[in-house]
Amino acid sequence: MTTLVIAEHDNAQLKGATLNAVAAAAKIGGDVHVLVAGANARAVADQAAQAAGVAKVLLADAPQLADGLAENVAAQVLAVASSYSHILFPATASGKNVAPRVAAKLDVAQISDIIGVESADTFQRPIYAGNAIATVQSADAVKVITVRTTGFDAVAAQGGSASVEDVAAVADSGLSTFVGREVAKSDRPELAGARVVVSGGRGLGSAENFKILDPLADKLGAALGASRAAVDAGYAPNDWQVGQTGKIVAPQLYVAVGISGAIQHLAGMKDSKVIVAINKDPEAPIFGVADYGLVGDLFQVVPELTNAL
Protein backbone atom coordinates (compact mmCIF):
# COMPACT_ATOMS: atom_id res chain seq x y z
CA MET A 1 0.00 0.00 0.00
CA THR A 2 1.56 3.26 -1.14
CA THR A 3 -0.04 6.70 -1.27
CA LEU A 4 0.71 9.33 -3.89
CA VAL A 5 0.22 12.97 -2.88
CA ILE A 6 -0.06 15.49 -5.71
CA ALA A 7 1.96 18.58 -4.77
CA GLU A 8 0.41 22.05 -4.90
CA HIS A 9 3.00 24.58 -6.04
CA ASP A 10 3.74 27.54 -8.30
CA ASN A 11 6.90 26.01 -9.85
CA ALA A 12 9.07 27.82 -7.26
CA GLN A 13 7.48 27.16 -3.87
CA LEU A 14 5.77 24.09 -2.48
CA LYS A 15 2.42 25.27 -1.07
CA GLY A 16 1.62 24.51 2.56
CA ALA A 17 -1.56 22.64 1.60
CA THR A 18 0.66 19.81 0.32
CA LEU A 19 1.99 19.25 3.86
CA ASN A 20 -1.57 18.84 5.20
CA ALA A 21 -2.28 16.27 2.47
CA VAL A 22 0.93 14.41 3.40
CA ALA A 23 -0.34 14.34 7.01
CA ALA A 24 -3.59 12.71 5.82
CA ALA A 25 -1.55 10.22 3.79
CA ALA A 26 0.49 9.35 6.89
CA LYS A 27 -2.75 8.53 8.74
CA ILE A 28 -3.76 6.10 6.00
CA GLY A 29 -0.46 4.23 6.52
CA GLY A 30 2.09 2.82 4.10
CA ASP A 31 4.74 4.76 2.16
CA VAL A 32 4.04 8.29 1.00
CA HIS A 33 5.28 9.52 -2.36
CA VAL A 34 4.81 13.04 -3.73
CA LEU A 35 4.34 13.93 -7.40
CA VAL A 36 5.53 17.35 -8.54
CA ALA A 37 4.20 18.12 -12.00
CA GLY A 38 5.47 21.45 -13.29
CA ALA A 39 8.02 23.31 -15.36
CA ASN A 40 11.46 24.17 -13.95
CA ALA A 41 10.09 22.88 -10.68
CA ARG A 42 13.16 21.06 -9.31
CA ALA A 43 13.27 23.44 -6.33
CA VAL A 44 9.72 22.35 -5.47
CA ALA A 45 10.72 18.69 -5.66
CA ASP A 46 13.67 19.38 -3.35
CA GLN A 47 11.33 21.07 -0.85
CA ALA A 48 8.90 18.15 -1.02
CA ALA A 49 11.81 15.74 -0.41
CA GLN A 50 12.50 17.50 2.90
CA ALA A 51 8.93 17.16 4.18
CA ALA A 52 8.62 14.79 7.12
CA GLY A 53 7.31 11.34 6.21
CA VAL A 54 7.84 11.54 2.46
CA ALA A 55 9.66 8.45 1.10
CA LYS A 56 10.06 9.45 -2.54
CA VAL A 57 9.39 12.43 -4.79
CA LEU A 58 8.50 12.04 -8.46
CA LEU A 59 9.30 15.03 -10.65
CA ALA A 60 7.66 15.47 -14.06
CA ASP A 61 9.17 18.60 -15.56
CA ALA A 62 7.95 19.96 -18.89
CA PRO A 63 6.60 23.25 -20.30
CA GLN A 64 3.11 21.81 -20.84
CA LEU A 65 2.87 21.22 -17.07
CA ALA A 66 3.78 24.81 -16.18
CA ASP A 67 0.30 26.18 -15.53
CA GLY A 68 -1.51 23.26 -13.98
CA LEU A 69 -3.92 22.67 -16.87
CA ALA A 70 -6.30 19.95 -15.70
CA GLU A 71 -6.04 17.90 -18.92
CA ASN A 72 -2.24 17.65 -18.76
CA VAL A 73 -1.84 17.27 -15.00
CA ALA A 74 -4.53 14.57 -14.84
CA ALA A 75 -2.79 12.67 -17.66
CA GLN A 76 0.49 12.97 -15.74
CA VAL A 77 -1.06 11.56 -12.58
CA LEU A 78 -2.61 8.70 -14.56
CA ALA A 79 0.78 7.92 -16.12
CA VAL A 80 2.18 7.02 -12.68
CA ALA A 81 -1.06 5.95 -10.96
CA SER A 82 -0.75 2.19 -11.43
CA SER A 83 1.60 1.65 -8.48
CA TYR A 84 -0.56 3.42 -5.90
CA SER A 85 -3.47 2.39 -3.69
CA HIS A 86 -4.38 5.97 -2.73
CA ILE A 87 -4.03 9.22 -4.68
CA LEU A 88 -4.45 12.36 -2.56
CA PHE A 89 -4.84 15.97 -3.63
CA PRO A 90 -5.13 18.98 -1.34
CA ALA A 91 -8.71 20.28 -1.66
CA THR A 92 -7.55 23.56 -3.20
CA ALA A 93 -8.83 25.10 -6.43
CA SER A 94 -6.25 23.15 -8.43
CA GLY A 95 -6.67 19.87 -6.53
CA LYS A 96 -10.44 20.00 -6.98
CA ASN A 97 -9.95 20.75 -10.66
CA VAL A 98 -7.76 17.73 -11.40
CA ALA A 99 -8.75 14.98 -8.94
CA PRO A 100 -12.20 14.09 -10.39
CA ARG A 101 -10.67 13.87 -13.85
CA VAL A 102 -8.22 11.28 -12.55
CA ALA A 103 -10.94 9.39 -10.66
CA ALA A 104 -13.27 9.16 -13.67
CA LYS A 105 -10.46 7.86 -15.91
CA LEU A 106 -9.72 5.20 -13.29
CA ASP A 107 -13.48 4.51 -13.04
CA VAL A 108 -13.51 5.08 -9.27
CA ALA A 109 -15.67 7.29 -7.05
CA GLN A 110 -13.74 10.26 -5.70
CA ILE A 111 -14.00 11.18 -2.03
CA SER A 112 -14.05 14.96 -1.62
CA ASP A 113 -12.74 17.13 1.17
CA ILE A 114 -12.00 14.49 3.82
CA ILE A 115 -11.54 15.74 7.38
CA GLY A 116 -10.79 12.38 9.00
CA VAL A 117 -9.28 8.97 8.23
CA GLU A 118 -10.92 6.02 9.99
CA SER A 119 -9.08 3.30 8.07
CA ALA A 120 -7.47 2.80 4.67
CA ASP A 121 -10.90 2.67 3.03
CA THR A 122 -13.14 4.68 5.40
CA PHE A 123 -13.14 8.46 5.65
CA GLN A 124 -15.12 11.35 7.15
CA ARG A 125 -16.30 14.27 5.07
CA PRO A 126 -18.67 17.17 5.69
CA ILE A 127 -21.86 17.49 3.61
CA TYR A 128 -24.66 20.09 3.48
CA ALA A 129 -22.32 23.02 4.11
CA GLY A 130 -20.78 21.28 7.11
CA ASN A 131 -24.13 20.69 8.83
CA ALA A 132 -23.59 16.92 8.75
CA ILE A 133 -20.53 14.67 8.74
CA ALA A 134 -20.72 11.56 6.55
CA THR A 135 -18.53 8.51 7.09
CA VAL A 136 -18.02 6.81 3.73
CA GLN A 137 -16.40 3.54 2.75
CA SER A 138 -14.91 2.97 -0.66
CA ALA A 139 -14.93 -0.43 -2.36
CA ASP A 140 -12.75 0.86 -5.20
CA ALA A 141 -9.30 -0.60 -5.82
CA VAL A 142 -7.75 2.88 -5.92
CA LYS A 143 -8.95 5.66 -3.63
CA VAL A 144 -8.86 9.12 -5.17
CA ILE A 145 -9.29 11.69 -2.42
CA THR A 146 -9.13 15.43 -1.86
CA VAL A 147 -8.01 16.50 1.61
CA ARG A 148 -9.50 19.45 3.46
CA THR A 149 -6.32 21.10 4.66
CA THR A 150 -7.85 22.42 7.88
CA GLY A 151 -8.75 18.83 8.84
CA PHE A 152 -5.10 17.72 9.26
CA ASP A 153 -2.13 19.40 10.93
CA ALA A 154 0.66 19.92 8.41
CA VAL A 155 3.71 17.66 8.65
CA ALA A 156 7.06 19.41 9.29
CA ALA A 157 8.50 21.03 6.17
CA GLN A 158 12.00 19.98 7.24
CA GLY A 159 13.57 16.80 8.50
CA GLY A 160 12.79 14.39 5.67
CA SER A 161 15.35 13.11 3.20
CA ALA A 162 13.48 11.55 0.30
CA SER A 163 15.07 10.89 -3.05
CA VAL A 164 13.87 12.78 -6.13
CA GLU A 165 13.22 10.63 -9.16
CA ASP A 166 12.60 12.07 -12.61
CA VAL A 167 9.63 10.64 -14.47
CA ALA A 168 8.76 11.12 -18.13
CA ALA A 169 6.35 13.98 -18.73
CA VAL A 170 3.18 13.28 -20.71
CA ALA A 171 2.65 15.04 -24.03
CA ASP A 172 0.52 18.19 -24.25
CA SER A 173 -3.16 17.21 -24.64
CA GLY A 174 -3.70 20.07 -27.06
CA LEU A 175 -7.24 20.45 -25.69
CA SER A 176 -6.66 23.63 -23.76
CA THR A 177 -4.18 26.49 -23.54
CA PHE A 178 -3.24 28.75 -20.68
CA VAL A 179 -3.86 32.42 -21.53
CA GLY A 180 -3.04 34.38 -18.41
CA ARG A 181 -3.37 34.91 -14.70
CA GLU A 182 -4.25 37.81 -12.45
CA VAL A 183 -2.82 37.13 -9.04
CA ALA A 184 -3.77 39.42 -6.20
CA LYS A 185 -0.56 40.58 -4.49
CA SER A 186 -0.63 40.70 -0.75
CA ASP A 187 1.90 41.04 2.07
CA ARG A 188 -0.50 39.44 4.49
CA PRO A 189 -0.46 35.74 5.37
CA GLU A 190 -2.32 33.42 3.02
CA LEU A 191 -5.97 33.17 4.06
CA ALA A 192 -6.23 29.37 4.15
CA GLY A 193 -3.17 28.92 6.36
CA ALA A 194 -3.32 32.04 8.56
CA ARG A 195 -3.17 31.80 12.37
CA VAL A 196 -5.53 34.73 12.70
CA VAL A 197 -8.24 35.83 10.23
CA VAL A 198 -10.14 39.12 10.34
CA SER A 199 -13.23 39.02 8.13
CA GLY A 200 -15.66 41.73 7.11
CA GLY A 201 -19.22 41.53 5.90
CA ARG A 202 -21.99 43.67 4.54
CA GLY A 203 -21.93 45.75 7.73
CA LEU A 204 -18.76 47.48 6.52
CA GLY A 205 -20.88 49.33 3.96
CA SER A 206 -18.25 50.10 1.31
CA ALA A 207 -14.84 49.12 -0.06
CA GLU A 208 -13.51 52.32 1.52
CA ASN A 209 -14.85 51.36 4.94
CA PHE A 210 -13.37 47.86 4.56
CA LYS A 211 -9.95 49.47 5.08
CA ILE A 212 -10.92 49.97 8.72
CA LEU A 213 -9.95 46.30 9.12
CA ASP A 214 -6.37 46.83 7.83
CA PRO A 215 -4.82 48.22 11.04
CA LEU A 216 -6.56 45.53 13.11
CA ALA A 217 -5.26 42.79 10.80
CA ASP A 218 -1.78 44.35 10.90
CA LYS A 219 -1.71 44.32 14.70
CA LEU A 220 -2.86 40.70 14.82
CA GLY A 221 -0.68 39.55 11.91
CA ALA A 222 -3.92 38.35 10.38
CA ALA A 223 -5.13 37.47 6.91
CA LEU A 224 -8.19 39.35 5.68
CA GLY A 225 -11.35 37.52 4.72
CA ALA A 226 -14.86 38.46 3.68
CA SER A 227 -18.40 37.16 3.54
CA ARG A 228 -20.11 36.55 0.23
CA ALA A 229 -22.24 39.66 0.73
CA ALA A 230 -19.11 41.79 1.02
CA VAL A 231 -17.54 40.20 -2.05
CA ASP A 232 -20.70 40.50 -4.16
CA ALA A 233 -21.03 44.14 -3.16
CA GLY A 234 -17.47 44.73 -4.35
CA TYR A 235 -16.07 45.58 -0.92
CA ALA A 236 -13.44 42.84 -1.13
CA PRO A 237 -11.89 40.64 -3.86
CA ASN A 238 -13.45 37.24 -4.68
CA ASP A 239 -10.56 35.19 -3.37
CA TRP A 240 -11.09 36.59 0.14
CA GLN A 241 -14.45 34.86 0.40
CA VAL A 242 -14.77 32.51 3.37
CA GLY A 243 -17.57 29.95 3.20
CA GLN A 244 -19.06 26.89 1.56
CA THR A 245 -18.19 28.21 -1.88
CA GLY A 246 -15.08 30.13 -0.95
CA LYS A 247 -12.19 29.19 1.31
CA ILE A 248 -12.47 26.93 4.34
CA VAL A 249 -10.38 28.29 7.21
CA ALA A 250 -9.73 27.07 10.75
CA PRO A 251 -7.42 29.64 12.35
CA GLN A 252 -6.64 30.00 16.05
CA LEU A 253 -8.62 33.23 16.07
CA TYR A 254 -11.39 34.32 13.67
CA VAL A 255 -12.75 37.84 14.06
CA ALA A 256 -16.07 38.33 12.21
CA VAL A 257 -16.89 42.00 11.79
CA GLY A 258 -20.29 43.07 10.45
CA ILE A 259 -21.07 39.50 9.35
CA SER A 260 -24.55 38.15 10.14
CA GLY A 261 -23.48 34.49 9.97
CA ALA A 262 -25.43 32.77 7.16
CA ILE A 263 -25.15 28.94 7.01
CA GLN A 264 -22.93 29.24 3.95
CA HIS A 265 -20.47 31.52 5.75
CA LEU A 266 -20.38 29.41 8.92
CA ALA A 267 -19.46 26.40 6.74
CA GLY A 268 -16.14 28.09 6.03
CA MET A 269 -15.07 29.12 9.53
CA LYS A 270 -16.89 27.29 12.30
CA ASP A 271 -13.92 25.01 13.01
CA SER A 272 -11.86 28.03 14.07
CA LYS A 273 -10.46 27.61 17.59
CA VAL A 274 -11.76 30.92 18.92
CA ILE A 275 -14.43 32.98 17.17
CA VAL A 276 -15.07 36.64 17.99
CA ALA A 277 -18.12 38.40 16.57
CA ILE A 278 -18.59 42.14 16.41
CA ASN A 279 -22.08 43.08 15.24
CA LYS A 280 -24.66 45.70 16.10
CA ASP A 281 -27.54 43.21 15.82
CA PRO A 282 -27.72 41.15 19.05
CA GLU A 283 -29.89 38.57 17.22
CA ALA A 284 -27.36 37.92 14.43
CA PRO A 285 -26.79 34.14 13.99
CA ILE A 286 -23.01 34.68 14.16
CA PHE A 287 -23.40 35.05 17.94
CA GLY A 288 -24.60 31.43 18.00
CA VAL A 289 -21.11 30.17 17.13
CA ALA A 290 -19.02 33.01 18.62
CA ASP A 291 -16.99 32.31 21.76
CA TYR A 292 -16.91 36.03 22.47
CA GLY A 293 -19.54 38.38 21.12
CA LEU A 294 -19.52 42.15 21.30
CA VAL A 295 -22.72 43.97 20.37
CA GLY A 296 -21.84 47.40 19.08
CA ASP A 297 -21.09 49.68 16.17
CA LEU A 298 -18.08 48.25 14.36
CA PHE A 299 -16.95 51.75 13.34
CA GLN A 300 -16.34 52.48 17.03
CA VAL A 301 -15.39 49.02 18.23
CA VAL A 302 -12.79 48.14 15.57
CA PRO A 303 -10.55 51.23 16.07
CA GLU A 304 -10.94 50.89 19.82
CA LEU A 305 -9.93 47.23 19.65
CA THR A 306 -6.98 48.06 17.40
CA ASN A 307 -5.74 50.63 19.92
CA ALA A 308 -6.21 48.24 22.83
CA LEU A 309 -3.95 45.57 21.28
Added chain:
Amino acid sequence: MKVIAAVKRVVDYNVNVRVKADQSGVDIGNVKMSMNPFDEIAVEAAVRLKEQGAAAEVVAVSCGTAQSQETLRTALAIGADRGVLVQTDVALQPLEVAKLLCAVVRKESPSLVILGKQAIDDDACQTGQMLAALLGWPQATNASAIEIGAGTARVTREVDGGLEVVELTLPAIVTADLRLNEPRYVTLPNIMKAKKKPLDTETPEGLGVDPASRLQTLRVEEPAGRAPGVKVADVAALVDKLKNEAKVI
Protein backbone atom coordinates in the same frame (compact mmCIF):
# COMPACT_ATOMS: atom_id res chain seq x y z
CA MET B 1 -24.23 25.31 -31.59
CA LYS B 2 -26.12 23.31 -29.01
CA VAL B 3 -25.55 23.86 -25.28
CA ILE B 4 -26.49 21.45 -22.49
CA ALA B 5 -27.04 22.71 -18.95
CA ALA B 6 -27.08 20.07 -16.20
CA VAL B 7 -29.31 20.74 -13.20
CA LYS B 8 -29.82 19.05 -9.82
CA ARG B 9 -32.73 19.11 -7.40
CA VAL B 10 -31.38 19.77 -3.90
CA VAL B 11 -32.58 20.87 -0.48
CA ASP B 12 -33.14 24.63 -0.66
CA TYR B 13 -30.06 26.55 0.43
CA ASN B 14 -31.99 28.32 3.21
CA VAL B 15 -33.03 25.11 4.93
CA ASN B 16 -31.10 24.12 8.03
CA VAL B 17 -30.93 20.35 7.58
CA ARG B 18 -31.32 17.89 10.45
CA VAL B 19 -29.49 14.60 10.74
CA LYS B 20 -31.79 11.57 11.16
CA ALA B 21 -31.75 9.90 14.58
CA ASP B 22 -30.68 6.55 13.06
CA GLN B 23 -27.68 8.25 11.38
CA SER B 24 -28.74 6.97 7.96
CA GLY B 25 -28.69 10.42 6.41
CA VAL B 26 -30.23 13.85 6.67
CA ASP B 27 -33.98 14.27 6.90
CA ILE B 28 -35.22 15.60 3.59
CA GLY B 29 -38.74 14.19 3.97
CA ASN B 30 -40.65 17.44 4.30
CA VAL B 31 -38.21 20.19 3.37
CA LYS B 32 -38.30 22.68 0.54
CA MET B 33 -36.39 21.56 -2.54
CA SER B 34 -35.01 23.84 -5.25
CA MET B 35 -32.62 23.92 -8.15
CA ASN B 36 -29.00 23.86 -6.96
CA PRO B 37 -27.97 27.58 -6.96
CA PHE B 38 -24.88 26.97 -9.13
CA ASP B 39 -27.03 25.14 -11.69
CA GLU B 40 -29.31 28.18 -11.96
CA ILE B 41 -26.20 30.14 -12.88
CA ALA B 42 -25.29 27.45 -15.44
CA VAL B 43 -28.76 27.60 -17.07
CA GLU B 44 -28.66 31.40 -17.07
CA ALA B 45 -25.24 31.30 -18.79
CA ALA B 46 -26.54 28.90 -21.44
CA VAL B 47 -29.65 31.00 -22.07
CA ARG B 48 -27.54 34.17 -22.36
CA LEU B 49 -25.36 32.44 -24.98
CA LYS B 50 -28.55 31.75 -26.92
CA GLU B 51 -29.71 35.34 -26.55
CA GLN B 52 -26.33 36.55 -27.82
CA GLY B 53 -26.71 34.30 -30.87
CA ALA B 54 -23.78 32.07 -29.87
CA ALA B 55 -26.04 29.08 -29.15
CA ALA B 56 -28.95 27.78 -31.24
CA GLU B 57 -30.51 25.47 -28.70
CA VAL B 58 -30.31 24.98 -24.93
CA VAL B 59 -31.15 21.56 -23.49
CA ALA B 60 -31.55 21.15 -19.72
CA VAL B 61 -30.69 17.71 -18.33
CA SER B 62 -31.29 16.33 -14.85
CA CYS B 63 -30.70 12.92 -13.29
CA GLY B 64 -32.83 11.80 -10.37
CA THR B 65 -36.32 10.94 -9.20
CA ALA B 66 -39.55 11.90 -11.01
CA GLN B 67 -39.70 15.10 -8.91
CA SER B 68 -36.64 16.40 -10.76
CA GLN B 69 -39.14 17.28 -13.49
CA GLU B 70 -39.98 20.38 -11.44
CA THR B 71 -36.34 21.40 -11.54
CA LEU B 72 -36.27 20.92 -15.29
CA ARG B 73 -39.45 23.01 -15.65
CA THR B 74 -37.67 25.79 -13.77
CA ALA B 75 -34.78 25.55 -16.25
CA LEU B 76 -37.30 25.71 -19.11
CA ALA B 77 -38.88 28.79 -17.51
CA ILE B 78 -35.46 30.48 -17.37
CA GLY B 79 -35.23 29.89 -21.12
CA ALA B 80 -33.99 26.37 -21.93
CA ASP B 81 -35.71 24.97 -25.04
CA ARG B 82 -36.33 21.43 -23.88
CA GLY B 83 -35.57 19.08 -21.04
CA VAL B 84 -34.24 15.56 -20.59
CA LEU B 85 -34.83 13.68 -17.35
CA VAL B 86 -32.80 10.59 -16.63
CA GLN B 87 -35.20 9.06 -14.15
CA THR B 88 -34.11 6.71 -11.37
CA ASP B 89 -34.86 6.19 -7.70
CA VAL B 90 -31.28 5.11 -6.99
CA ALA B 91 -29.39 7.69 -4.89
CA LEU B 92 -26.90 8.89 -7.47
CA GLN B 93 -23.30 9.91 -6.86
CA PRO B 94 -21.11 12.10 -9.07
CA LEU B 95 -19.37 9.35 -11.07
CA GLU B 96 -22.70 7.75 -11.98
CA VAL B 97 -24.25 11.14 -12.85
CA ALA B 98 -21.20 11.84 -15.04
CA LYS B 99 -21.72 8.49 -16.81
CA LEU B 100 -25.43 9.21 -17.36
CA LEU B 101 -24.67 12.72 -18.62
CA CYS B 102 -21.94 11.27 -20.84
CA ALA B 103 -24.51 8.98 -22.48
CA VAL B 104 -26.93 11.91 -23.00
CA VAL B 105 -24.13 14.08 -24.41
CA ARG B 106 -23.18 11.35 -26.89
CA LYS B 107 -26.81 11.30 -28.12
CA GLU B 108 -27.23 15.06 -28.26
CA SER B 109 -23.70 16.03 -29.36
CA PRO B 110 -23.63 19.57 -27.95
CA SER B 111 -20.63 21.89 -28.35
CA LEU B 112 -20.69 22.99 -24.75
CA VAL B 113 -21.95 21.53 -21.48
CA ILE B 114 -22.34 23.92 -18.53
CA LEU B 115 -22.75 22.59 -14.99
CA GLY B 116 -22.67 24.19 -11.57
CA LYS B 117 -19.29 24.03 -9.84
CA GLN B 118 -20.74 21.97 -6.98
CA ALA B 119 -24.06 20.87 -5.53
CA ILE B 120 -24.83 22.29 -2.11
CA ASP B 121 -26.01 18.93 -0.72
CA ASP B 122 -23.06 16.57 -1.25
CA ASP B 123 -20.55 19.44 -1.76
CA ALA B 124 -18.60 17.03 -3.98
CA CYS B 125 -17.42 19.34 -6.76
CA GLN B 126 -16.73 16.44 -9.14
CA THR B 127 -19.38 15.90 -11.80
CA GLY B 128 -18.22 18.42 -14.42
CA GLN B 129 -14.61 17.30 -14.28
CA MET B 130 -15.63 13.62 -14.42
CA LEU B 131 -17.86 14.24 -17.43
CA ALA B 132 -14.98 16.01 -19.19
CA ALA B 133 -12.71 13.04 -18.44
CA LEU B 134 -15.21 10.45 -19.70
CA LEU B 135 -15.74 12.40 -22.93
CA GLY B 136 -12.05 13.26 -23.33
CA TRP B 137 -13.03 16.93 -23.58
CA PRO B 138 -11.26 19.95 -22.07
CA GLN B 139 -12.67 21.56 -18.93
CA ALA B 140 -12.78 24.93 -17.23
CA THR B 141 -14.05 24.82 -13.65
CA ASN B 142 -15.18 27.73 -11.44
CA ALA B 143 -15.94 29.98 -14.43
CA SER B 144 -16.64 33.65 -13.82
CA ALA B 145 -16.74 34.60 -17.54
CA ILE B 146 -17.28 32.68 -20.80
CA GLU B 147 -16.52 34.02 -24.26
CA ILE B 148 -17.27 31.88 -27.31
CA GLY B 149 -14.91 32.22 -30.29
CA ALA B 150 -14.56 30.24 -33.50
CA GLY B 151 -14.36 26.66 -32.25
CA THR B 152 -13.07 27.80 -28.89
CA ALA B 153 -14.27 29.03 -25.53
CA ARG B 154 -12.20 31.49 -23.51
CA VAL B 155 -13.03 31.06 -19.85
CA THR B 156 -11.99 33.12 -16.83
CA ARG B 157 -11.66 30.90 -13.78
CA GLU B 158 -11.72 31.79 -10.11
CA VAL B 159 -8.67 30.20 -8.49
CA ASP B 160 -6.95 30.57 -5.11
CA GLY B 161 -5.29 33.96 -5.08
CA GLY B 162 -7.02 35.49 -8.11
CA LEU B 163 -8.21 34.70 -11.62
CA GLU B 164 -6.84 32.74 -14.54
CA VAL B 165 -7.87 32.56 -18.17
CA VAL B 166 -7.81 29.39 -20.26
CA GLU B 167 -8.83 28.73 -23.84
CA LEU B 168 -10.61 25.46 -24.58
CA THR B 169 -11.11 23.73 -27.90
CA LEU B 170 -14.82 23.00 -28.37
CA PRO B 171 -16.59 20.75 -27.52
CA ALA B 172 -15.86 21.48 -23.88
CA ILE B 173 -17.14 21.38 -20.29
CA VAL B 174 -17.51 24.50 -18.13
CA THR B 175 -18.60 24.65 -14.48
CA ALA B 176 -20.17 27.85 -13.20
CA ASP B 177 -18.96 29.79 -10.18
CA LEU B 178 -21.08 32.26 -8.23
CA ARG B 179 -19.88 35.29 -10.09
CA LEU B 180 -20.55 34.09 -13.63
CA ASN B 181 -23.93 35.87 -13.65
CA GLU B 182 -27.04 36.74 -11.69
CA PRO B 183 -29.82 34.30 -12.68
CA ARG B 184 -33.04 36.00 -13.75
CA TYR B 185 -36.30 35.63 -11.85
CA VAL B 186 -38.71 33.33 -13.60
CA THR B 187 -41.92 35.12 -14.46
CA LEU B 188 -45.41 33.62 -14.36
CA PRO B 189 -45.93 33.76 -18.17
CA ASN B 190 -42.61 31.97 -18.63
CA ILE B 191 -43.60 29.31 -16.08
CA MET B 192 -46.80 28.77 -18.08
CA LYS B 193 -44.86 28.57 -21.36
CA ALA B 194 -42.39 26.15 -19.79
CA LYS B 195 -45.24 23.69 -19.18
CA LYS B 196 -45.67 23.32 -22.93
CA LYS B 197 -42.00 22.77 -23.72
CA PRO B 198 -40.93 19.18 -24.50
CA LEU B 199 -39.52 17.07 -21.68
CA ASP B 200 -38.19 13.61 -22.54
CA THR B 201 -37.52 10.87 -20.05
CA GLU B 202 -34.66 8.38 -20.25
CA THR B 203 -33.63 5.61 -17.85
CA PRO B 204 -30.17 4.46 -16.76
CA GLU B 205 -30.95 1.04 -18.31
CA GLY B 206 -31.89 2.68 -21.60
CA LEU B 207 -28.60 4.59 -21.54
CA GLY B 208 -26.65 1.46 -20.61
CA VAL B 209 -25.37 2.81 -17.30
CA ASP B 210 -25.38 1.05 -13.91
CA PRO B 211 -26.46 3.77 -11.46
CA ALA B 212 -25.20 2.02 -8.29
CA SER B 213 -22.12 3.47 -6.64
CA ARG B 214 -19.24 1.62 -5.02
CA LEU B 215 -19.03 4.32 -2.36
CA GLN B 216 -21.10 3.46 0.67
CA THR B 217 -22.22 5.91 3.34
CA LEU B 218 -21.84 4.11 6.68
CA ARG B 219 -23.34 6.86 8.83
CA VAL B 220 -24.18 10.55 8.93
CA GLU B 221 -23.72 12.49 12.16
CA GLU B 222 -24.18 15.96 13.56
CA PRO B 223 -20.93 17.89 13.64
CA ALA B 224 -19.47 18.40 17.10
CA GLY B 225 -21.26 21.37 18.61
CA ARG B 226 -19.39 24.40 19.91
CA ALA B 227 -19.52 25.25 23.59
CA PRO B 228 -21.84 28.22 24.11
CA GLY B 229 -20.09 31.56 23.98
CA VAL B 230 -20.46 34.70 26.05
CA LYS B 231 -21.27 38.28 25.18
CA VAL B 232 -18.76 40.76 26.53
CA ALA B 233 -19.66 44.30 27.54
CA ASP B 234 -16.86 46.27 25.93
CA VAL B 235 -13.54 46.17 24.11
CA ALA B 236 -11.51 46.01 27.33
CA ALA B 237 -13.38 42.90 28.42
CA LEU B 238 -12.90 41.33 24.98
CA VAL B 239 -9.15 41.95 24.98
CA ASP B 240 -8.92 40.58 28.50
CA LYS B 241 -10.76 37.38 27.50
CA LEU B 242 -8.62 36.89 24.39
CA LYS B 243 -5.39 37.41 26.34
CA ASN B 244 -6.11 35.61 29.60
CA GLU B 245 -8.87 33.09 28.92
CA ALA B 246 -8.47 32.03 25.29
CA LYS B 247 -4.76 32.97 25.17
CA VAL B 248 -4.87 33.57 21.42
CA ILE B 249 -3.27 37.03 21.38
